[in-house]
Amino acid sequence: MDPGTTSTPMVRMAGVQKHFGDLHVLRDIDLEIAPGEVVVVLGPSGSGKSTLCRAINRLEPIDSGTVEIDGRELPAEGRDLAALRSDVGMVFQQFNLFAHRTILENVTLAPIRVRKVSKGEAENRATTLLERVGIADQAHKYPAQLSGGQQQRVAIARALAMDPKVMLFDEPTSALDPEMVGEVVEVMADLARDGMTMIVVTHEMGFARRAAHRVVFMADGEIVEDSTPDAFFSRPSSERARDFLGKILTH
Amino acid sequence: MNVLLDNLGEFGIRFLGTIELFVVSSIASLVLGTLLAAMRVSPVPAMRVAATTYVTLLRNTPLTLIMFFFAFGFPRLEIVDLDYFTLAVIALSLYTAAFVCETIRSGITTVPPGQAEAARALGLGFGQSLGLVILPQAIRAVVPPLTSVQIALIKNTTVAAGFSVVEAGGIYSTLSERGYSTLAGLLWVALGFGVLITPMTLLQRSLERRWSASSGGTRVAAGAR
Numbered sequence: 001m002d003p004g005t006t007s008t009p010m011v012r013m014a015g016v017q018k019h020f021g022d023l024h025v026l027r028d029i030d031l032e033i034a035p036g037e038v039v040v041v042l043g044p045s046g047s048g049k050s051t052l053c054r055a056i057n058r059l060e061p062i063d064s065g066t067v068e069i070d071g072r073e074l075p076a077e078g079r080d081l082a083a084l085r086s087d088v089g090m091v092f093q094q095f096n097l098f099a100h101r102t103i104l105e106n107v108t109l110a111p112i113r114v115r116k117v118s119k120g121e122a123e124n125r126a127t128t129l130l131e132r133v134g135i136a137d138q139a140h141k142y143p144a145q146l147s148g149g150q151q152q153r154v155a156i157a158r159a160l161a162m163d164p165k166v167m168l169f170d171e172p173t174s175a176l177d178p179e180m181v182g183e184v185v186e187v188m189a190d191l192a193r194d195g196m197t198m199i200v201v202t203h204e205m206g207f208a209r210r211a212a213h214r215v216v217f218m219a220d221g222e223i224v225e226d227s228t229p230d231a232f233f234s235r236p237s238s239e240r241a242r243d244f245l246g247k248i249l250t251h
Numbered sequence: 252m253n254v255l256l257d258n259l260g261e262f263g264i265r266f267l268g269t270i271e272l273f274v275v276s277s278i279a280s281l282v283l284g285t286l287l288a289a290m291r292v293s294p295v296p297a298m299r300v301a302a303t304t305y306v307t308l309l310r311n312t313p314l315t316l317i318m319f320f321f322a323f324g325f326p327r328l329e330i331v332d333l334d335y336f337t338l339a340v341i342a343l344s345l346y347t348a349a350f351v352c353e354t355i356r357s358g359i360t361t362v363p364p365g366q367a368e369a370a371r372a373l374g375l376g377f378g379q380s381l382g383l384v385i386l387p388q389a390i391r392a393v394v395p396p397l398t399s400v401q402i403a404l405i406k407n408t409t410v411a412a413g414f415s416v417v418e419a420g421g422i423y424s425t426l427s428e429r430g431y432s433t434l435a436g437l438l439w440v441a442l443g444f445g446v447l448i449t450p451m452t453l454l455q456r457s458l459e460r461r462w463s464a465s466s467g468g469t470r471v472a473a474g475a476r
Contacts, residue, residue, distance in 0.1 A: 077294070082371070082374045084374075085372055085373070085374045088372070094365050096363075096365035098369070098370075098384055098388075099366070100387050109383065110374060110375060113383065114379075155369075162373060
């Protein structure tokens with residue numbers, strides 16, 4: 001596939017600034033992501049990469065600048081923001097499955113309540129999605145009864161159930177035991193192959209090399225590099241990126 | 252034993268009054284308290300202020316004073332003419348709702364922030380996030396203290412006896428009029444309250460058991476999570 005040829009970017013951030021108190025966590029962020037593009041955001045901890053991801057659906061309010069999804073600017077609060085958020089799937093580090101609802105209910109809740117899909121239709125779709133991520137046989141269990149890797153795959157299915165235009169992944173494998181990382185990365189790589197627009201904050205260099213079209217490298221709240229995975233990993237242009245890669249690739 | 256058997260009718264009528272007071276006030280206080288808790292976490296500042304003021308006012312005022320106001324002050328305002336039973340229900344409900352609110356609010360703070368974030372990220376509005384995701388988990392977390400609040404309510408119904416409402420707290424006065432030992436009578440009244448409270452304790456246990464699987468809860472002994 002060839003992303004980047006259509007006119008309207010799926011996600012557009014322009015002049016985005018964000019402070020946490022005295023800390024300037026997002027510095028003048030400009031970023032455009034084309035439909036179908038898979039962008040991996042890398043950077044040392046505290047570089048602002050998670051905040052960047054969360055600013056895209058306004059889970060993290062920004063001080064100034066604009067964020068657009070598919071050409072529409074994100075409103076500040078209220079019903080319109082909720083509507084726009086429903087088009088943006090999000091997967092969290094801590095899974096955040098609804099603890100009091102079964103796996104199936106987790107996946108059907110938003111389609112029924114937000115999209116007003118009928119219960120039967122939502123359940124059919126949920127079952128298909130759960131099969132796709134390999135959890136269909138656990139549909140009637142509660143989140144706490146599943147492993148971390150299984151929970152994260154359900155979280156991906158839950159986000160997909162809303163037919164999102166873009167998926168945000170905020171360190172989706174960082175809370176997982178090492179042996180469960182593979183199963184989640186596999187599901188994400190499948191999604192990337194299917195043409196989903198994805199923004200992935202991760203430390204999984206394997207996924208970045210394999211599935212990403214672009215790597216965005218952040219440090220101290222700034223986008224320092226924006227290039228192809230191949231260029232980034234073999235010829236990083238900035239000192240900070242070389243330093244970062246040196247630290248993570250040595251072990 | 253004679254105190255009970257000779258006055259069985261009296262005991263029956265008055266305990267029935269207690270149960271009626273309790274059931275109506277319990278439902279009203281749970282509904283109002285949940286609404287107040289929702290207001291206290293609402294994004295609208297005016298709602299938060301209103302609910303906080305309510306809780307501060309009602310929680311800090313002795314129930315007897317509130318009951319006194321509704322029994323003697325409120326009728327003088329001549330807004331609506333209500334009987335003592337209704338006035339007692341209002342006083343008990345308004346008072347208990349402040350405690351229900353604070354109990355549920357403490358439950359809300361136990362729900363991880365990620366739950367609300369996930370709900371918002373899926374496009375659920377504030378009301379939906381609260382009603383479908385946060386409150387169900389918050390209430391599950393506070394079943395034991397919420398039961399305590401309701402047990403306090405059932406015992407607080409006796410305050411209504413002072414305002415001519417027919418309920419169990421007033422049994423002793425009838426007994427003493429009839430020349431029975433009030434002390435023995437009060438022991439039976441205490442036992443009666445024990446009988447009323449037992450089902451609530453059992454309900455608490457069964458709810459805790461039923462919801463333990465879905466809470467993903469903290470098990471101190473197992474050291475999980």
